[in-house]
Amino acid sequence: MPGDDDIALDEKRMHGDKRGETVVYVAGGMGLTRVEVAGDQVGRFELPLRDEVRDVAGRDGRLLVATDDDVLVGTGEGFEPTGFGPAAVVGLAPGAAGTGPRPLAAAPDGEVATLRGDEWEPVGTVDDPRAIDGDLLAAGDGVYRVDAEGLDRIREGAATDAAAAGPYAACPDGLYELPDRRLRGGEHTAVAADTGGGRAHAVAGGGLFTRRESGWERADAPTDEPVVDVAYGESVYAVTATGTLLVRADPEQTPDGRGGWRSRALGVREVRRLAVP
Numbered sequence: 001m002p003g004d005d006d007i008a009l010d011e012k013r014m015h016g017d018k019r020g021e022t023v024v025y026v027a028g029g030m031g032l033t034r035v036e037v038a039g040d041q042v043g044r045f046e047l048p049l050r051d052e053v054r055d056v057a058g059r060d061g062r063l064l065v066a067t068d069d070d071v072l073v074g075t076g077e078g079f080e081p082t083g084f085g086p087a088a089v090v091g092l093a094p095g096a097a098g099t100g101p102r103p104l105a106a107a108p109d110g111e112v113a114t115l116r117g118d119e120w121e122p123v124g125t126v127d128d129p130r131a132i133d134g135d136l137l138a139a140g141d142g143v144y145r146v147d148a149e150g151l152d153r154i155r156e157g158a159a160t161d162a163a164a165a166g167p168y169a170a171c172p173d174g175l176y177e178l179p180d181r182r183l184r185g186g187e188h189t190a191v192a193a194d195t196g197g198g199r200a201h202a203v204a205g206g207g208l209f210t211r212r213e214s215g216w217e218r219a220d221a222p223t224d225e226p227v228v229d230v231a232y233g234e235s236v237y238a239v240t241a242t243g244t245l246l247v248r249a250d251p252e253q254t255p256d257g258r259g260g261w262r263s264r265a266l267g268v269r270e271v272r273r274l275a276v277p
Helices: 004-014
Strands: 021-028 031-038 041-049 053-059 062-067 071-074 079-081 089-093 102-106 111-116 119-125 129-133 136-139 142-147 150-156 161-163 168-171 174-177 181-185 188-193 200-204 207-212 215-218 227-232 236-240 244-249 260-265 271-275
Touching: 021 053, 021 062, 021 236, 031 053, 031 244, 041 244, 041 260, 053 129, 053 271, 062 089, 062 102, 071 102, 102 129, 102 136, 111 142, 119 142, 119 150, 136 161, 136 168, 168 200, 174 188, 188 227, 200 227, 207 227, 227 271, 236 271
Parallel strands: 053 089, 089 129, 129 161, 161 188
Antiparallel strands: 021 031, 021 271, 031 041, 053 062, 062 071, 071 079, 089 102, 102 111, 111 119, 129 136, 136 142, 142 150, 161 168, 168 174, 168 188, 174 181, 188 200, 200 207, 207 215, 227 236, 236 244, 244 260
């Protein structure tokens, strides 16, 4: 039986609501969860992949999934293997003019490759790959920029996450604007930023922080569960380690015109990442 949020989404379709529907993907130990969101309403969700998923990346309508067996590409009708082998992290970098995003992947042993046509081409090796965003790769030995020529280390020292639109890096000793301007002290585990909306968020101690003109402030997210990742689409999306999806919509995107945060438990666990294609 559909829940209240499912009904709300159906009513929007029936009555011609013009708020766009966004699909959010959550990666974790139970698999890949696909969630439909409209404005601040979290609707139907399902598990199209039920094997453990290490990472997921989305960009310009494309979806890339890292598993213990391979890197998969979302096709709209399912998932196609690429022949990469076991993957730790994946990402989608901007492609050349007139082309789509450029798939990137890193294996657990640190080998990094880019997909050209149907073939993966090695571009270098890092120590302990942890996250890819755009053309930035966060690893245990630094932050790298990945290009056609290989890897260029732009910051030394361990990094947990990176946001190409900042550019920012989340590190064990702080949040940095790359290469080395420290914005906040303390251990940071995730960071996200977008170019179009000027939004940026970071995670420290499981708490969610948002960038303001006055600096980085704690977001008023409606949960005490530790947040693990943030992504952007029509709204701001965050997910907790225990599988609660958080959505922050602007007032014009919500039925009551108030905006703010909504949340819904997805019933999944061991959550690692989320992505919006």
